[in-house]
Amino acid sequence: MKTTTINFIGNRHIALIFSGLLSLASLISLATQGLHMGIDFTGGTLIEVGYPQPADLNALRLKLDTEGFEDATVQNFGTAKDVLIRLKLQEGISSADLSTKVLDTINKDVAQPASLRRVEFVGPQVGDDLAEDGFLALLYSSLAILVYIAWRFEWKFSLGAIIATFHDVIVTLGLFSILGLEFDLTVLAAVLALIGYSLNDTIVVYDRIRENFRALRDKSTEEIMNISVNVTLSRTIMTSLTVLLVLVSLFFLGGETIHNFSLVLLFGVFFGTYSSIFIASPAALMLGISPADLMIPVKDNSDIAHLP
Amino acid sequence: MQNHFSLWKNISIILVFVISIIYSLPNLYGDDPSVQVSHIVNKLTQAQASDIQTTINNTGTPLKSFEFKDGRVLARLTNTDDQMKIADLLRDKMGNNYTVALNLAPTTPAWLQSIGAQAMYLGLDLRGGVHFLLEVDIDAAVKQAEERYNDDLRLALREAKIHYQNVSKDNGFIKVTLKDANDKTELLALLSKDFRGLTVTEPEAAEQVWLKISDADAREIKKSAVAQNMTTLRNRVNELGVAEPVIQQQGVNRIMVQLPGVQDTSRAKEILGTTATLEYRLVDTEHDVQQAVAGHPPIGSRLYYEKNGNPILLDKRIIITGDQIVDSASSSDDDGRPSVSISLNGIGASKMGKLTQVSIGKPMAVVFIEYKNETRMVNGEKVRHKEKVEKVISVATIQGVFSKRFQTTGLDSPQEARNLSLLLRAGALAAPVDIVEERTVGPSLGQDNIDKGMMSFFVGFALVVFFMAVYYKLFGMIANAALAFNVVIVVAILSMLQATLTLPGIAGIILTVGMSVDANVLIFERIKEEINNGNTPQSSIFSGYDKAFATILDSHFTNLVVAVVLFAFGTGSVKGFAVTLIIGILSSMFTAITGTRMIINWIYGNKRVEKLSI
Numbered sequence: 001m002k003t004t005t006i007n008f009i010g011n012r013h014i015a016l017i018f019s020g021l022l023s024l025a026s027l028i029s030l031a032t033q034g035l036h037m038g039i040d041f042t043g044g045t046l047i048e049v050g051y052p053q054p055a056d057l058n059a060l061r062l063k064l065d066t067e068g069f070e071d072a073t074v075q076n077f078g079t080a081k082d083v084l085i086r087l088k089l090q091e092g093i094s095s096a097d098l099s100t101k102v103l104d105t106i107n108k109d110v111a112q113p114a115s116l117r118r119v120e121f122v123g124p125q126v127g128d129d130l131a132e133d134g135f136l137a138l139l140y141s142s143l144a145i146l147v148y149i150a151w152r153f154e155w156k157f158s159l160g161a162i163i164a165t166f167h168d169v170i171v172t173l174g175l176f177s178i179l180g181l182e183f184d185l186t187v188l189a190a191v192l193a194l195i196g197y198s199l200n201d202t203i204v205v206y207d208r209i210r211e212n213f214r215a216l217r218d219k220s221t222e223e224i225m226n227i228s229v230n231v232t233l234s235r236t237i238m239t240s241l242t243v244l245l246v247l248v249s250l251f252f253l254g255g256e257t258i259h260n261f262s263l264v265l266l267f268g269v270f271f272g273t274y275s276s277i278f279i280a281s282p283a284a285l286m287l288g289i290s291p292a293d294l295m296i297p298v299k300d301n302s303d304i305a306h307l308p
Numbered sequence: 309m310q311n312h313f314s315l316w317k318n319i320s321i322i323l324v325f326v327i328s329i330i331y332s333l334p335n336l337y338g339d340d341p342s343v344q345v346s347h348i349v350n351k352l353t354q355a356q357a358s359d360i361q362t363t364i365n366n367t368g369t370p371l372k373s374f375e376f377k378d379g380r381v382l383a384r385l386t387n388t389d390d391q392m393k394i395a396d397l398l399r400d401k402m403g404n405n406y407t408v409a410l411n412l413a414p415t416t417p418a419w420l421q422s423i424g425a426q427a428m429y430l431g432l433d434l435r436g437g438v439h440f441l442l443e444v445d446i447d448a449a450v451k452q453a454e455e456r457y458n459d460d461l462r463l464a465l466r467e468a469k470i471h472y473q474n475v476s477k478d479n480g481f482i483k484v485t486l487k488d489a490n491d492k493t494e495l496l497a498l499l500s501k502d503f504r505g506l507t508v509t510e511p512e513a514a515e516q517v518w519l520k521i522s523d524a525d526a527r528e529i530k531k532s533a534v535a536q537n538m539t540t541l542r543n544r545v546n547e548l549g550v551a552e553p554v555i556q557q558q559g560v561n562r563i564m565v566q567l568p569g570v571q572d573t574s575r576a577k578e579i580l581g582t583t584a585t586l587e588y589r590l591v592d593t594e595h596d597v598q599q600a601v602a603g604h605p606p607i608g609s610r611l612y613y614e615k616n617g618n619p620i621l622l623d624k625r626i627i628i629t630g631d632q633i634v635d636s637a638s639s640s641d642d643d644g645r646p647s648v649s650i651s652l653n654g655i656g657a658s659k660m661g662k663l664t665q666v667s668i669g670k671p672m673a674v675v676f677i678e679y680k681n682e683t684r685m686v687n688g689e690k691v692r693h694k695e696k697v698e699k700v701i702s703v704a705t706i707q708g709v710f711s712k713r714f715q716t717t718g719l720d721s722p723q724e725a726r727n728l729s730l731l732l733r734a735g736a737l738a739a740p741v742d743i744v745e746e747r748t749v750g751p752s753l754g755q756d757n758i759d760k761g762m763m764s765f766f767v768g769f770a771l772v773v774f775f776m777a778v779y780y781k782l783f784g785m786i787a788n789a790a791l792a793f794n795v796v797i798v799v800a801i802l803s804m805l806q807a808t809l810t811l812p813g814i815a816g817i818i819l820t821v822g823m824s825v826d827a828n829v830l831i832f833e834r835i836k837e838e839i840n841n842g843n844t845p846q847s848s849i850f851s852g853y854d855k856a857f858a859t860i861l862d863s864h865f866t867n868l869v870v871a872v873v874l875f876a877f878g879t880g881s882v883k884g885f886a887v888t889l890i891i892g893i894l895s896s897m898f899t900a901i902t903g904t905r906m907i908i909n910w911i912y913g914n915k916r917v918e919k920l921s922i
Binding site: 003048050099100115116117118119120121122123125126130133134136137140141144145148149152185186188189192193195196197199200201203204207208211231232234235238239241242243244245246247248249250252253254255257258261262265 | 433441443577742743744745746747748749750752753756757760761763764765767768769771772775776779811812815816818819821822823825826829830833837840855858859862863864865866867868869870871873874876877878879880881882885886889
């Protein structure tokens with residue numbers, strides 16, 4: 001691949017407007033629709049059963065309805081033979097008994113009983129705790145990275161990297177919100193992994209900008225940024241491609257439980273790549289970064305010069 | 309000399325590689341369905357082991373191997389049907405004090421086992437099983453303690469002849485109102501002697517004293533409530549016959565129970581939810597036990613059975629019940645014999661005192677009672693009922709008059725003493741427990757998850773390998789070798805640490821496959837740049853690695869930070885993801901930088917090179 005000379009920085013406004021609109025749409029959806037939280041955070045019961053033949057969902061619904069589980073949602077999971085039943089938290093009933101009762105109910109008077117594949121029950125207190133831990137994880141990882149980049153580079157880069165990363169997270173979450181996909185613990189883990197990945201990409205570009213700030217003294221900040229983004233472009237794309245390859249494999253072959261996990265990362269890697277090319281550098285530029293910020297302080301030799 | 313590694317560097321890289329291969333080997337071997345037999349307290353003897361072996365052999369079931377080690381028996385069988393059959397047979401034969409557990413015993417060769425190499429520890433989402441999170445109601449434990457103090461206090465006041473108008477509980481306080489305010493000094497003296505766990509406040513009313521369980525005492529009560537529940541749970545889990553149960557405290561008041569391989573969650577819940585209590589009764593030595601066994605128990609007595617199955621007659625009147633036991637601990641008496649010391653509350657102490665005055669020399673028995681919720685199939689319908697199981701756990705002769713504190717001796721071993729004190733505590737005042745989280749994975753889903761995880765790993769790996777080989781030619785192949793090396797190292801480290809591998813953990817390995825070539829991409833792109841800038845192949849390799857190094861360090865570090873935070877805050881399967889990510893990131897830096905460099909140095913180092921295959 002020959003080194004490109006695309007004017008990314010000069011045309012930054014196009015990307016910024018595009019990202020601005022995308023973020024706005026995401027935020028609106030997150031504010032109005034919110035995220036479809038899984039039972040990990042809301043609490044509740046989830047039961048996955050498998051049938052030897054495609055399951056009759058309507059019959060199942062009717063059965064659960066008549067037995068007093070009116071709020072149960074029944075849907076296929078992955079294949080027509082697998083069924084996922086969700087129940088909200090219920091007052092009064094010992095929640096631990098619920099899964100047993102539901103399984104008894106759906107297996108009553110049937111020729112071919114369903115086999116239990118998975119039960120997840122999360123009490124309200126645990127759900128709150130998991131949500132809190134998740135939030136803290138997001139907060140602490142952002143802080144740790146902010147400090148690290150500020151230390152290794154400079155605070156404007158640090159802020160720029162965080163802006164680019166938040167952009168990726170917001171847009172990814174926005175897509176999840178718009179598509180109404182379920183947000184659970186593994187998805188949260190994927191969001192955190194995406195933060196790591198997106199930063200990794202951004203830092204490679206920043207690293208080159210820092211190097212070029214020091215090496216190419218006769219060029220303007222904008223020019224240096226453009227050169228840096230261009231020379232790292234093939235690397236950025238190559239790495240994203242290899243990661244996308246494994247994610248596509250995970251998405252199609254990893255099974256239902258890992259589906260949303262890989263989807264977050266697919267979205268995330270895509271936007272992370274985009275943001276490290278189009279957003280991260282302009283953000284630092286607009287925060288007023290200049291080569292002077294990263295100059296290695298030159299030892300002052302003037303005292304010695306005056307000596308005879 | 310450019311692009312040359314010293315001998316020791318080459319040797320150490322190869323050594324890491326060889327060690328990693330050896331320690332990842334156990335994962336290639338499968339498991340044997342097997343049955344494990346152990347005694348809940350003691351070790352099995354050689355005679356018992358041989359007996360078990362004969363029992364199995366008599367059925368004609370093919371036995372793959374029979375091991376007797378550390379007082380436990382492990383019988384490996386050829387298939388799961390035989391496994392179930394033998395387990396049922398042994399459960400009937402061995403009875404209650406033995407644990408017969410189904411197990412998947414690894415078939416790792418002896419030489420690997422001898423260097424401590426084991427296969428990765430699979431999480432519940434891969435092997436199937438139950439995960440419970442139980443919450444202990446520690447506030448209830450404090451309330452119970454308050455109740456006890458309340459009762460004890462009345463009794464103590466009466467015994468000390470301090471006249472009181474009222475002793476009542478009010479909003480976390482125990483309020484004592486005296487008849488005569490002049491008795492206060494006496495009351496305070498009593499409190500500082502016998503009720504150190506209470507903090508005293510004196511309100512304006514002269515005849516009143518307000519008492520509150522001290523913070524330190526409350527903390528202690530809460531702590532022991534959780535500890536008691538943990539020990540009880542351990543005991544009960546043994547009954548379930550689980551090979552590798554995990555019981556851990558989480559946070560202040562939660563207990564995590566993981567039962568790999570358990571499918572019948574309702575039975576597991578029943579057993580974990582069992583409530584227990586105990587009673588002290590006098591042994592009836594006047595009547596003949598055999599007559600009672602024959603169906604003619606004497607009036608005023610009841611027939612019980614000891615742990616070893618011997619019948620015993622006990623007086624129908626109860627001396628004390630478990631809720632009057634405040635504490636018990638195993639220790640050894642003055643002669644160093646194992647013993648259990650028991651403390652009773654006021655009511656229990658006075659009852660015990662009265663009885664022992666007239667019963668010195670008579671044997672006294674402890675009956676352990678469990679209320680089990682059991683579900684049985686009756687005429688095709690599931691019927692739930694509470695079953696009362698009574699067992700005599702200890703018989704001891706009353707040596708003297710005692711009341712509040714006493715010791716039980718005559719126990720066979722320190723182990724038995726520990727077990728008895730545990731049962732006494734468990735039967736006494738366990739705080740209520742609630743299941744607040746349950747995650748069950750059926751065996752079919754577990755195997756599915758493994759299959760799907762492996763499939764997506766191999767396909768993802770193959771895609772990356774192909775892509776790298778096409779794009780970077782020989783250098784790409786070298787990166788691929790490093791990638792394979794990286795996976796071997798990750799598997800080896802996971803096996804060595806026995807860290808739990810979960811489905812998200814497998815996803816983490818797959819993700820590192822995609823990300824770990826990043827370091828090589830960075831290096832190779834740098835080398836290409838250097839060549840384009842007109843540098844010689846040798847110096848391009850050198851400065852390519854050199855310049856990319858700082859970038860790799862910075863970019864991987866941020867990834868690592870996130871993974872570590874994820875590990876710190878994640879639970880269960882998410883933690884598994886964080887673990888593989890952390891290991892993957894670290895080892896990929898080693899393989900992608902040092903591993904590839906070694907091979908490149910072998911191929912291109914120390915010679916004239918016109919062109920690089922990159």
